[in-house]
Amino acid sequence: MWGRRRPQGRHRRDFISPEPAFLLESEFPGTNVGRRGRWTRKLCMTNCPTLIVMVGLPARGKTYISKKLTRYLNWIGVPTKEFNVGQYRRDLVKKYKSFEFFLPDNEEGLKIRKQCALAALNDVRQYLSEENGHVAVFDATNTTRERRETIYKFGEENGYKTFFVESVCVDPEVIAANIVQVKLGSPDYVDCSNDEATEDFMKRIECYKNSYETLDETLDKDLSYIKIMDVGRSYLVNRVMDHIQSRIVYYLMNIHVTPRSIYLCRHGESELNLKGRIGGDPGLSVRGKEFAKSLAQFINEQNIKDLKVWTSQMKRTIQTAEALGVPYEQWKVLNEIDAGVCEEMTYEEIQENYPLEFALRDQDKYRYRYPKGESYEDLVQRLEPVIMELERQENVLVICHQAVMRCLLAYFLDKPAEQLPYLKCPLHTVLKLTPVAYGCKVESIFLNVEAVNTHRDKPENVGVDRSREEALRTVPNHL
Amino acid sequence: MWGRRRPQGRHRRVCMTNCPTLIVMVGLPARGKTYISKKLTRYLNWIGVPTKEFNVGQYRRDLVKKYKSFEFFLPDNEEGLKIRKQCALAALNDVRQYLSEENGHVAVFDATNTTRERRETIYKFGEENGYKTFFVESVCVDPEVIAANIVQVKLGSPDYVDCSNDEATEDFMKRIECYKNSYETLDETLDKDLSYIKIMDVGRSYLVNRVMDHIQSRIVYYLMNIHVTPRSIYLCRHGESELNLKGRIGGDPGLSVRGKEFAKSLAQFINEQNIKDLKVWTSQMKRTIQTAEALGVPYEQWKVLNEIDAGVCEEMTYEEIQENYPLEFALRDQDKYRYRYPKGESYEDLVQRLEPVIMELERQENVLVICHQAVMRCLLAYFLDKPAEQLPYLKCPLHTVLKLTPVAYGCKVESIFLNVEAVNTHRDKPENVGVDRSREEALRTVPNHL
Numbered sequence: 001m002w003g004r005r006r007p008q009g010r011h012r013r014d015f016i017s018p019e020p021a022f023l024l025e026s027e028f029p030g031t032n033v034g035r036r037g038r039w040t041r042k043l044c045m046t047n048c049p050t051l052i053v054m055v056g057l058p059a060r061g062k063t064y065i066s067k068k069l070t071r072y073l074n075w076i077g078v079p080t081k082e083f084n085v086g087q088y089r090r091d092l093v094k095k096y097k098s099f100e101f102f103l104p105d106n107e108e109g110l111k112i113r114k115q116c117a118l119a120a121l122n123d124v125r126q127y128l129s130e131e132n133g134h135v136a137v138f139d140a141t142n143t144t145r146e147r148r149e150t151i152y153k154f155g156e157e158n159g160y161k162t163f164f165v166e167s168v169c170v171d172p173e174v175i176a177a178n179i180v181q182v183k184l185g186s187p188d189y190v191d192c193s194n195d196e197a198t199e200d201f202m203k204r205i206e207c208y209k210n211s212y213e214t215l216d217e218t219l220d221k222d223l224s225y226i227k228i229m230d231v232g233r234s235y236l237v238n239r240v241m242d243h244i245q246s247r248i249v250y251y252l253m254n255i256h257v258t259p260r261s262i263y264l265c266r267h268g269e270s271e272l273n274l275k276g277r278i279g280g281d282p283g284l285s286v287r288g289k290e291f292a293k294s295l296a297q298f299i300n301e302q303n304i305k306d307l308k309v310w311t312s313q314m315k316r317t318i319q320t321a322e323a324l325g326v327p328y329e330q331w332k333v334l335n336e337i338d339a340g341v342c343e344e345m346t347y348e349e350i351q352e353n354y355p356l357e358f359a360l361r362d363q364d365k366y367r368y369r370y371p372k373g374e375s376y377e378d379l380v381q382r383l384e385p386v387i388m389e390l391e392r393q394e395n396v397l398v399i400c401h402q403a404v405m406r407c408l409l410a411y412f413l414d415k416p417a418e419q420l421p422y423l424k425c426p427l428h429t430v431l432k433l434t435p436v437a438y439g440c441k442v443e444s445i446f447l448n449v450e451a452v453n454t455h456r457d458k459p460e461n462v463g464v465d466r467s468r469e470e471a472l473r474t475v476p477n478h479l
Numbered sequence: 480m481w482g483r484r485r486p487q488g489r490h491r492r493v494c495m496t497n498c499p500t501l502i503v504m505v506g507l508p509a510r511g512k513t514y515i516s517k518k519l520t521r522y523l524n525w526i527g528v529p530t531k532e533f534n535v536g537q538y539r540r541d542l543v544k545k546y547k548s549f550e551f552f553l554p555d556n557e558e559g560l561k562i563r564k565q566c567a568l569a570a571l572n573d574v575r576q577y578l579s580e581e582n583g584h585v586a587v588f589d590a591t592n593t594t595r596e597r598r599e600t601i602y603k604f605g606e607e608n609g610y611k612t613f614f615v616e617s618v619c620v621d622p623e624v625i626a627a628n629i630v631q632v633k634l635g636s637p638d639y640v641d642c643s644n645d646e647a648t649e650d651f652m653k654r655i656e657c658y659k660n661s662y663e664t665l666d667e668t669l670d671k672d673l674s675y676i677k678i679m680d681v682g683r684s685y686l687v688n689r690v691m692d693h694i695q696s697r698i699v700y701y702l703m704n705i706h707v708t709p710r711s712i713y714l715c716r717h718g719e720s721e722l723n724l725k726g727r728i729g730g731d732p733g734l735s736v737r738g739k740e741f742a743k744s745l746a747q748f749i750n751e752q753n754i755k756d757l758k759v760w761t762s763q764m765k766r767t768i769q770t771a772e773a774l775g776v777p778y779e780q781w782k783v784l785n786e787i788d789a790g791v792c793e794e795m796t797y798e799e800i801q802e803n804y805p806l807e808f809a810l811r812d813q814d815k816y817r818y819r820y821p822k823g824e825s826y827e828d829l830v831q832r833l834e835p836v837i838m839e840l841e842r843q844e845n846v847l848v849i850c851h852q853a854v855m856r857c858l859l860a861y862f863l864d865k866p867a868e869q870l871p872y873l874k875c876p877l878h879t880v881l882k883l884t885p886v887a888y889g890c891k892v893e894s895i896f897l898n899v900e901a902v903n904t905h906r907d908k909p910e911n912v913g914v915d916r917s918r919e920e921a922l923r924t925v926p927n928h929l
Contacts, residue, residue, distance in 0.1 A: 217684070234667070234688040237703065243842060250700045253690065332828060343822075372793075378782060382832070392693060 049128035050244055051155045052137045053148065055166035057212060058205045059178040061231065062167055065252065066139040067438045069165075072251055075411045076384055077377070078134045078244065081127050085140035088116035096188040099203040104211060117147075121154055129158060135244065136160075143212045145219070152223070163245050164225035165252065166215050174231055175205075182437050231257055251388070257435075260394040261304070262412070264405055265430040267316035268292045269451040272344065273427065276452075276478025279336060279343040284319045287449055291428045292323035294447040298430065299324060299397065308396045310334065310386075317399045328399075333382045336401035340373025347456065347475045351468055358471055362462035365421035376421050379407050387411055402454055405431075412440045422458060427451035452478055499578035500694055501605045502587045503598065505616035507662060508655050509628040511681065512617055515702065516589040517888045519615075522701055525861045526834055527827070528584045528694065531577050535590035538566035546638040549653040554661060567597075571604055579608060585694065586610075593662045595669070602673070613695050614675035615702065616665050624681055625655075632887050682706055701838070707885075710844035711754070712862070714855050715880040717766035718742045719901040722794065723877065726902070726928025729786060729793040734769045737899055741878045742773030744897040748880065749774060749847065758846045760784065760836075767849045778849075783832045786851035790823025797906065797925045801918055808921055812912040815871035826871050829857050837861055852904055855881075862890045872908060877901035902928055 052069070054062040066082045073080035090096070093112060101109045117140060127133040142148050148164065155162040169175060179201055183189065189197035215227050217236070226249050227236040235253055240246050268288025272280045284292065299307065309326055311317035312334035321328040342350050342357075350358050354371075361368040369375035383404065390396060390408075398408065402425050410420040412433050425431075428451045432443040453476040461470040502519070504512040516532045523530035540546070543562060551559045567590060577583040592598050598614065605612040619625060629651055633639065639647035665677050667686070676699050677686040685703055690696050718738025722730045734742065749757065759776055761767035762784035771778040792800050792807075800808050804821075811818040819825035833854065840846060840858075848858065852875050860870040862883050875881075878901045882893040903926040911920040 221684075234671075234686065236684065236686050238684040240703065243839065246704055246842060249703065253687065253699065254696055332831070381782070389693065392696065 049133065049158075049160045050135045051124065051128070051151070051160040051162045052135060052248070053142055053151055053162060053164045054137065054139045055142045055148065055164055055215060055225075056168065057143065057208050058141065059175050059183060059201070060167040060169050061178060061257070062141070062165075063139055063182070064178075064257075064438060065165060065167065065228075065255075066137045068255060069248065069251065070135075070137055071411070071414045072387070073135055073248075074414075074416070075380065075387070077380065079132065080135040080137065081133055082137040082139055083120045083124055083127075085113075085116050085120050085138075088120050089113065090187055092116060099200045099207060102204050102207040104207060121151070125154075125158055128160060141208055143208050145213045148223075161241055161245070162224065163241075163248065164215060164223060165248075166225060166227045167231075168214060168227060168229050169231060171230060185437070226252060228252060251391070254388055254391045256391070258394055260396075260435075262390060262395075262433045263299075263304075263397040263430055264408055264425075264433065265295065265397070265399055266401060266405055266425060266427055267311075267314075267320045267399060268295075268449075269427050270316045273452050273454055274479050276346045276348075276475070277344050278347075279339040281314050281316075283315050287428075287451055288316070288320070289323070291447060291449040291451070292320045294428075294449050295320065295399075295430070296324045298445070298447055299326075304395045304397075306395060308393055309399065310396060311399045312336065312401065312404070314401070317401070320399050331386060333386060334398070334400045334404055337376065337379050337403035338370065338373040340370035342370050342373065346478070347472060351471050355468075355471065356464055359462055359464040359466060362459055362471075365458070366417040376403060376407065377417075379403060383407050413442065414439070424455055427454065452476065498692075499583065499608075499610045500585045501574065501578070501601070501610040501612045502585060502698070503592055503601055503612060503614045504587065504589045505592045505598065505614055505665060505675075506618065507593065507658050508591065509625050509633065509651070510617040510619050511628060511707075512591070512615075513589055513632070514628075514707075514888060515615060515617065515678075515705075516587045518705060519698065519701065520585075520587055521861070521864045522837075523585055523698075524864075524866070525830065525837070527830070529582065530585040530587065531583055532587040532589055533570045533574055533577075535563075535566050535570050535588075538570050539563065540637055542566060549650045549657060552654050552657040554657060571601070575604075575608055578610060591658055593658050595663045598673075611691055611695070612674065613691075613698065614665060614673060615698075616675060616677045618664060618677060618679050619681060621680060635887070676702060678702060701841070704838055704841045706842070708844055710846075710885075712840060712845075712883045713749075713754075713847040713880055714858055714875075714883065715745065715847070715849055716851055716855055716875060716877055717761075717764075717770045717849060718745075718899075719877050720766045723902050723904055724929050726796045726798075726925070727794050728797075729789040731764050731766075733765050737878075737901055738766070738770070739773070741897060741899040741901070742770045744878075744899050745770065745849075745880070746774045748895070748897055749776075754845045754847075756845060758843055759849065760846060761849045762786065762851065762854070764851070767851070770849050781836060783836060784848070784850045784854055787826065787829050787853035788820065788823040790820035792820050792823065796928070797922060801921045805918075805921065806914055809912055809914040809916060812909055812921075815908070816867040826853060826857065827867075829853060833857050863892065864889070874905055877904065902926065 054066055056062050063084060066084070070080045070082045089112065092115070093101070100106060103109065120138065120140070124136040124138060128136050138151065142151065152162050179198055183201050184194050184197050189200070192200070215223070215225050217238075221238065224239040224241050224245060225237075229235065232253070232255070237249055240249055268284045268291035270282040270288055271285050272278070272282040273288075274285050307326070309321055309324060309328035311321045311328055311330050313330045313332045314335055317334070318330065339345075342354065345353070357371065361370075366376045369378065386398075386408070390398075400408070403421070405425040406420055406423040409415070409423050409425065409431065415423060426446075428447050428449045430445045430447060432445065434441045434443075455476060457474040459466075459470060459474045504516055506512050513534060516534070520530045520532045539562065542565070543551070550556060553559065570588065570590070574586040574588060578586050588601065592601065602612050629648055633651050634644050634647050639650070642650070665673070665675050667688075671688065674689040674691050674695060675687075679685065682703070682705070687699055690699055718734045718741035720732040720738055721735050722728075722732040723738075724735050757776070759771055759774060759778035761771045761778055761780050763780045763782045764785055767784070768780065789795075792804065795803070807821065811820075816826045819828065836848075836858070840848075850858070853871070855875040856870055856873040859865070859873050859875065859881065865873060878897050878899050880895045880897065882895060884891045884893075905926060907924040909920060909924045
């Protein structure tokens with residue numbers, strides 16, 4: 001229900017909305033349909049693009065939020081792109097000299113910065129109006145009411161719904177930590193020592209402070225926004241207009257920056273894995289049970305604070321968790337992808353019985369849905385509550401399945417839909433994900449218990465008329 | 480992942496955050512506290528979190544048999560203050576019993592709680608008992624909204640059963656005045672260490688502070704999605720399908736001849752209703768899509784609206800299920816809500832996958848949902864506050880539209896049969912649900928089919 005377009009006719013999921021042939025009632029209070037003014041206003045229906053506008057002093061986490069939000073929206077299928085005005089500035093002004101560029105009376109600096117903002121907005125317009133983007137995140141300080149009004153008018157002219165996200169933080173420790181995490185390594189400070197960089201950056205923040213106009217409950221009461229205070233201690237939410245804004249607010253209210261790690265792994269090798277069969281609800285093989293013990297040992301050695309353990313409701317993940325000897329929580333939505341009519345078959349049998357389906361799956365593995373089963377796309381939708389809860393939690397170990405793990409990994413590592421179904425998630429290997437700066441550090445730990453390979457690469461020939469041999473070429477070995 | 484206890488060993492669930500939650504309503508009279516309490520309680524129970532609301536006004540009505548006038552609430556009325564405090568303590572005592580002895584998860588303490596002193600008393604009570612306290616304040620200054628609230632829920636109150644509308648309104652306005660002088664709203668600075676949501680002007684804006692855990696996060700999300708704009712929700716099933724005719728469950732069949740007739744009748748009905756900005760939702764199964772197609776308007780397909788997956792029993796008749804899986808058939812009759820078809824789903828699973836639909840229904844205004852029998856039962860149970868035991872037996876016949884209109888604290892239901900005959904697909908719970916019952920006993924309540 002998220003995407004606007006559905007490529008295949010196979011499973012139509014969207015609004016089947018015709019383009020309006022006549023002017024509709026305005027959704028924005030105070031605007032007059034048909035009035036000829038300086039700005040022409042475009043029609044806005046419920047599926048009109050959203051322009052998210054970040055607001056806040058430097059080092060308040062705007063880019064962190066922009067990137068994270070963009071990653072989340074893309075993962076759930078809402079085409080989103082972020083536009084970082086600082087990046088436009090770096091592309092234009094090849095070498096950063098000092099904070100003086102940002103002084104409020106630096107005419108040259110102001111001119112360049114305005115130019116960059118407009119260039120970015122132009123790219124936003126292209127993305128949302130010409131390239132079928134749904135959401136654009138405009139990442140800049142946007143600290144004056146004047147600047148925000150300019151952007152709001154831009155949104156109105158183009159038929160976008162504008163939603164502001166402001167981050168307000170006065171805790172000097174948080175700001176210092178942000179500077180260490182993401183500013184010291186910035187291209188702006190590549191030739192500076194850490195102390196020089198920090199000093200310059202603090203002065204840069206000062207440049208903005210005098211003219212900073214925070215979103216105000218009274219003056220800005222007609223705008224749609226969320227104001228995040230002190231990294232999520234409290235929030236002020238005003239005039240949420242539609243579903244996507246409601247989801248964005250929910251997401252932003254659930255993320256945090258407390259250091260932690262997420263451990264992802266599959267169940268131990270199962271009896272059906274050994275035979276090269278997919279799906280089913282088998283128990284662990286001998287080696288799978290060994291892995292479970294190794295996992296218990298690994299977890300102990302890691303000495304993780306308050307580790308939560310989650311499994312699916314299938315035997316093989318539960319058996320794996322049992323060996324850990326700690327409480328764990330079972331989620332039905334973590335169950336492996338349902339292969340429908342192909343459950344418990346080998347790839348050879350699928351080729352034998354459903355050669356057409358087999359080829360169609362190779363053509364579009366992300367969207368392809370097994371007859372009476374699921375697609376990766378369906379998986380992502382059912383895993384969304386898991387992602388939301390993973391964001392809320394701190395240290396978590398998720399014992400799941402190959403397709404499920406691919407979906408979760410794609411979220412954390414920002415992998416697009418085309419790559420997702422081919423991510424390598426081998427048995428008996430734990431992936432430790434630690435959020436760092438704007439992304440995620442990944443450590444891959446093989447727990448030294450041999451297992452079959454269950455990874456089938458995309459074959460060269462995905463045509464429906466391919467030979468049996470061509471279809472099965474990439475199938476991994478099995479009993 | 481919600482429930483703390485799992486009766487069957489069938490699917491064990493350990494609950495991690497197992498501290499009871501005490502939700503404390505805050506606000507002047509006629510600000511929607513009871514509306515929010517009841518709605519939130521209904522939602523939490525539907526998603527499987529045992530919740531109960533405790534309305535202090537009700538305790539007062541039980542104690543002081545006859546309401547005289549607003550003077551009871553005057554701040555210097557010693558007798559009144561004494562009784563009101565007594566009621567609050569009685570309610571808190573029942574809260575403690577529910578959360579600590581009866582395995583409740585969430586208690587909603589519905590009273591004005593307008594002074595910081597009263598809120599501190601309650602917070603301490605929560606701490607002493609190991610509850611997490613979360614405040615929900617409703618602030619509203621719009622006189623139109625307050626007047627509308629009074630009309631909706633106060634005029635019909637037992638307090639005003641012998642008064643005219645004008646007398647009741649006048650008295651109630653004076654009652655509100657009694658609270659105003661001592662009202663201390665939740666303050667960003669003074670109350671910065673409390674967990675709360677402050678709802679302003681019926682949801683125009685919210686202030687959220689220190690959300691502590693998952694359940695509070697869900698409560699906040701829910702409260703931020705509900706609204707009070709008048710609207711109606713239309714629920715119906717697809718038209719009669721080919722498999723319905725044969726008494727077979729599940730599958731992905733097309734409409735029968737009568738089913739197609741129903742689709743046309745539905746189109747006509749919808750036109751006649753002249754509904755403003757109606758959204759139409761279907762599942763991704765042929766029979767609902769074919770039904771919607773006849774309407775000639777845009778519609779949205781939701782996979783999560785698909786019928787319950789009957790697993791190994793898909794496309795069987797009840798006779799065949801009895802033939803092939805007599806044990807499973809009996810187990811299902813023993814606990815139809817939690818029973819999961821082998822390789823299929825339970826009603827409980829359905830509720831979990833339908834939660835986003837409910838959330839979106841709350842956000843929307845006029846919506847027509849064309850779905851399936853089990854799905855419709857789940858949605859109906861949410862709106863009509865039916866418990867898990869009754870949910871799988873709610874009557875949702877084919878070719879009948881249920882029009883739900885929120886009113887006061889609940890939902891008005893109109894049932895409209897669109898005059899196209901269809902088979903009955905409702906199977907009541909048989910008398911004998913034992914695993915050793917006879918074939919005849921098992922099949923006694925199966926409706927007729929070809």
